Amino acid sequence: MSVRPGVADKPPTVADPGLLMLLVPDGQKLDSPEVTAWMDAASEDGVRLQPVTDRQFMALGPEALKYAGLVLPDVLHPIATDVLLKAVRDYTTAGGNTLLVHDFGIFALDGNQKPTYAIPRARLSDLAGVDYGLYDDLREKSTVVGPVTAMRSTLRALQVPPGKSISYVADDGPAASSADAPSPLSTYLPESTTSELATGRLAGAALPGDVLETYSGYLLGKLKYSSFVTRGAFNGKTLATSPQAGLVAGVNKVGRGQVLFVNLPLTYLKVVRTDGLPLHGFLHYFAHQVLRLAQLSPVPNAVPGLTLDWHLDSFTAQQPTLTLEKLGIFDDGPFSIDMTTGPDAVTVGDGKGWNLDNNPVAQDILRRFSGKGHAIGSHGGWNHDYYGLNANESNRATFLPYLEQNVASIRRTVSHALRPYLGLTTSTPDGVPSAFLPLVQKVKVLIDGVLGPPMRQYSPPVGNNPTWAMDWLEQQGVVAVYFGGHTGLGPTRQYRDGQLRNPGLWVFPVTPAGQYATFEEFQVNQVPKQDIINWYRESVDFAVGHNTTRMIYMHPNGANVWPDVLQDLLAYAKAKGPEQFRWYTMTRLADFMTTRQAVAWTEKRDAAGVSQFEVEHPDSLHEMVWLLPKSRYAGRPVSTDGNVSVLDRGTHWAVKAGNTRRASFMAPTLGGASLP
Numbered sequence: 001m002s003v004r005p006g007v008a009d010k011p012p013t014v015a016d017p018g019l020l021m022l023l024v025p026d027g028q029k030l031d032s033p034e035v036t037a038w039m040d041a042a043s044e045d046g047v048r049l050q051p052v053t054d055r056q057f058m059a060l061g062p063e064a065l066k067y068a069g070l071v072l073p074d075v076l077h078p079i080a081t082d083v084l085l086k087a088v089r090d091y092t093t094a095g096g097n098t099l100l101v102h103d104f105g106i107f108a109l110d111g112n113q114k115p116t117y118a119i120p121r122a123r124l125s126d127l128a129g130v131d132y133g134l135y136d137d138l139r140e141k142s143t144v145v146g147p148v149t150a151m152r153s154t155l156r157a158l159q160v161p162p163g164k165s166i167s168y169v170a171d172d173g174p175a176a177s178s179a180d181a182p183s184p185l186s187t188y189l190p191e192s193t194t195s196e197l198a199t200g201r202l203a204g205a206a207l208p209g210d211v212l213e214t215y216s217g218y219l220l221g222k223l224k225y226s227s228f229v230t231r232g233a234f235n236g237k238t239l240a241t242s243p244q245a246g247l248v249a250g251v252n253k254v255g256r257g258q259v260l261f262v263n264l265p266l267t268y269l270k271v272v273r274t275d276g277l278p279l280h281g282f283l284h285y286f287a288h289q290v291l292r293l294a295q296l297s298p299v300p301n302a303v304p305g306l307t308l309d310w311h312l313d314s315f316t317a318q319q320p321t322l323t324l325e326k327l328g329i330f331d332d333g334p335f336s337i338d339m340t341t342g343p344d345a346v347t348v349g350d351g352k353g354w355n356l357d358n359n360p361v362a363q364d365i366l367r368r369f370s371g372k373g374h375a376i377g378s379h380g381g382w383n384h385d386y387y388g389l390n391a392n393e394s395n396r397a398t399f400l401p402y403l404e405q406n407v408a409s410i411r412r413t414v415s416h417a418l419r420p421y422l423g424l425t426t427s428t429p430d431g432v433p434s435a436f437l438p439l440v441q442k443v444k445v446l447i448d449g450v451l452g453p454p455m456r457q458y459s460p461p462v463g464n465n466p467t468w469a470m471d472w473l474e475q476q477g478v479v480a481v482y483f484g485g486h487t488g489l490g491p492t493r494q495y496r497d498g499q500l501r502n503p504g505l506w507v508f509p510v511t512p513a514g515q516y517a518t519f520e521e522f523q524v525n526q527v528p529k530q531d532i533i534n535w536y537r538e539s540v541d542f543a544v545g546h547n548t549t550r551m552i553y554m555h556p557n558g559a560n561v562w563p564d565v566l567q568d569l570l571a572y573a574k575a576k577g578p579e580q581f582r583w584y585t586m587t588r589l590a591d592f593m594t595t596r597q598a599v600a601w602t603e604k605r606d607a608a609g610v611s612q613f614e615v616e617h618p619d620s621l622h623e624m625v626w627l628l629p630k631s632r633y634a635g636r637p638v639s640t641d642g643n644v645s646v647l648d649r650g651t652h653w654a655v656k657a658g659n660t661r662r663a664s665f666m667a668p669t670l671g672g673a674s675l676p
Contacts (some may be wrong), residue, residue: 015066017611018293018603021052022071023088023104025079028053033271033500034076040493040500041270041280043597046296046627047287054080058087062094069097069291071283072104075267079115080105085123092127093255099286100124100261102228106133117142122228128261129236129252132228145224146244147214148264154239155213157289158281161550162538163513164488165213166222170243215278218487218512225278227263239285249282251290260286274485274496292632294613294667296599297547298490300592302625302654304543305582306573307508307589309336309482309553311459313384314345314352320560321365327563332570334373336586338459338482339366341409342382342402353383356409363413370414375585377457377480380464382406388461396468403469407476411455456480457586459553463510467501470494474502479594480586482553483507490549491589506590508551511539519558519565529565536569544581547627549589592623599624609669612640613655614662621657628653628667635668 022038024030030051042049049071057064064070070091085105092098106122107115122133135142149168150158215223230246240248245263252259262282270276287293299305312321324330341356356362370376381387381402391399456479460469463484473481486492486509493500494507510517513535516525522532536552543549559566573581601615611633615621621643628637629652637646637655643663647654657663 015063015605016048016068016603017066017605018048018068020047020049020068020071020287020293021057021064022049022073023057023077024051024053024073025077026053026055028076033495033498034073034267036500037267037270037276037279037495038071038073038283040495041276041283042287044298044490044492044593045280045284045287046298047283047293048601054084058084064091065094065096068293069099069286071099071286072101073267074102074104074265075271077105078103079107079109080123082108082123088124089127092257092259095256097257097286097291098127098254098259099283100127100259101267101282102263102265103133127252127254127259128230128247128263129234129250129254129259130230130232130247130261132230132263134229134231138229141229143226143228144242144244145226146242147222148225148227148240148242148248149212149214150240150249151210152213153210155215156542156546157285158239158278159284159488159546159548160215160277160281161488161511161542163511163535164216164277166216166514168212168214168222216512216514218484218510218517219515221515223275225264225269230263258290260290270486271495271500272498276486276492276495277488280489280492288629292629294603294611294629294633295627296596296601297625297627297654298593298596299547299549299584300588300623301656302547302627302649303579303582304547305549305584306539306543307336307549307551307584307586308333309338309459309508309551309586311379311553311555312337312339312354313379313461313555314340315354315359316345316352317556318354318359318362318365320556322361323560324556324563324566325365325368327567329559329563329566329570330369330372330374332574333583334375334585334588335583336375336377336457336459336480337366337369338377338379338457339410340379340382340384340387340461341406344383344386346383346385348383348386356413366410366413375457375587376410376414377455377459377478377586378403378406378410379459380406380461382409384461388464391464391466391469393466393468396466399466400468400472403472407455415454457590458482460484467496470502470505474504479505480590481505481507482551482586483509485509487512488550490551491586491593506586506593508586508589511550511552517552518554519562520555521558523558523561529562532562533565533568536565537572540569540573540576540581544576549584551586595619596624601626605669611667611669612664613667614664615657616662618661620659620661621663622659624657626655626657628655632670633667634670637665637667640664640666 024035035051039049105124108118110116117133117135119136121131125131155165217223227242227245227248234247234250236250236252238250242248247263249262252261264278266279266282270279339354342353343355344350345352354362366376381399382405383402387399387402454477456477458473458478459482485496488511489509491506491508494502494505513532516522516527539550599617601613603611603613605611633653637653641664643658643660644665645656655665
């Protein structure tokens with residue numbers, strides 16, 4: 001759906017007002033993780049992004065203004081010539097929209113062709129709206145590490161879900177930065193607010209209940225990020241700040257254009273540090289808050305929801321599971337349900353495991369759950385704690401048999417023995433007429449009903465996912481995996497240790513409630529029950545309000561202690577209605593995201609301001625919906641071939657494709673001609 005490197009590695013030839021340009025150095029390998037990280041983020045968000053080299057961008061000249069915007073990434077492009085930076089500056093001041101990230105163009109080449117900082121500040125400080133890259137003055141203290149703070153409402157706009165940010169309270173004692181670092185509390189916010197910030201309170205916030213918060217992590221608390229120290233008053237719209245560094249993000253008006261400056265190493269965080277949420281969040285903000293682009297919805301039929309992943313670790317969960325079943329908990333959903341199946345749970349020989357192969361009660365539980373439509377998967381390697389605490393990159397030979405036994409046990413319980421030998425998960429064959437597409441899809445569902453579902457999801461004990469385990473799972477046809485990295489994101493690709501691994505897998509990051517994520521953790525750490533009720537409700541509201549999904553997880557043991565909290569969550573979600581909220585299994589979303597990747601679409605705009613959209617898919621556009629913000633597409637879209645329907649979603653038009661391979665529609669833009 002976004003233009004992937006290696007497939008479309010040529011410069012754009014036809015002006016497309018919905019296409020973003022990613023500026024990369026001449027000669028850059030377009031399949032490098034630093035490039036594909038941005039491409040995948042755009043694709044997952046539902047916008048289109050294409051790499052453009054320095055030479056190609058400069059050759060476009062004024063034609064570059066006919067595209068949606070320009071992304072200047074960190075890591076990929078730290079060295080830039082004065083000629084290139086002038087082209088970027090000319091583009092922006094002439095009306096271009098630019099996302100400037102961290103160390104883009106921070107270095108020039110000296111007379112010996114060695115990278116060197118500009119003196120006295122980064123050469124794009126005028127675009128950022130503040131001075132940064134102050135190496136000549138601050139030397140090794142020109143970058144500092146500290147928390148990133150923003151108003152809660154801003155963090156939500158940056159796609160940070162409830163629980164992934166916590167109230168900001170200043171650290172006791174002196175700040176960790178140099179004395180030269182400015183305080184964002186006085187430099188970037190109104191004077192009337194600064195007295196409240198030291199204790200994390202904010203009087204007179206823009207929205208009722210809006211408070212200053214900071215990014216946080218599961219079991220980690222307040223997260224700290226590296227940023228350049230900034231100086232000078234920022235006159236644009238402040239999004240995020242740092243007590244140590246100053247401005248972290250803001251939108252700055254430059255001539256007739258705009259710059260979203262992000263003072264964080266977004267590429268590095270996603271590719272190396274398994275923290276993709278900042279990159280995804282700021283790219284989303286640029287695409288939708290700054291540019292108001294059309295979006296291919298990241299959820300089926302543009303119906304948002306959550307994924308609830310149950311982990312059945314040991315035999316101690318059997319009675320709680322049965323109790324919750326009697327309460328009707330599993331009549332809701334569908335949910336993802338993953339079991340550790342061996343006879344042991346903590347140490348070898350302890351006899352505390354589910355012992356699924358010899359436990360008819362457990363077998364019946366999984367079969368009933370499968371019959372209700374829940375997705376059944378493997379929870380790691382046979383012995384929950386032993387595998388989770390001991391499997392690592394160097395002991396594959398010892399622990400692979402644990403994975404194999406667990407998967408085989410699940411398959412014996414819920415799938416027919418013939419299932420592994422039948423290729424029934426392939427795409428729709430070429431040449432099937434559109435009229436027969438619904439029949440083909442129904443046949444696939446019927447086959448699953450007869451043979452039982454394939455085992456295609458996985459969750460690791462203790463969140464331990466060695467790379468060899470992920471490789472093996474991908475080979476086994478697993479498409480969805482619970483993931484401890486990239487927390488707070490929706491379904492995403494597995495970037496870790498500088499690589500994109502396992503392109504056949506979608507990982508589902510955990511979304512926590514502050515430092516904790518499960519009922520047991522809430523109870524042991526005495527988190528008030530009402531706080532968790534509120535968090536679950538806010539998570540539902542976030543998904544609905546942002547047309548997205550997130551993954552939460554729990555165990556029957558702890559849920560059985562607070563069944564009222566779980567019942568409140570299910571009732572609150574159900575009250576939204578099936579067209580506003582749905583529960584999704586990991587496999588359901590993984591299949592949708594894989595199908596969605598094959599969507600291709602273009603936008604062309606005529607002289608009257610009418611955009612023409614052409615969309616296609618090799619199998620079917622079924623469940624694909626385009627969301628067009630009314631702030632940009634003022635008039636109701638019109639189908640030009642009868643293959644889409646249009647709904648009014650309040651702030652957006654929802655253009656839903658039919659069960660066909662191709663469709664087209666027109667939409668007048670603000671100030672353009674109206675359509676009949």
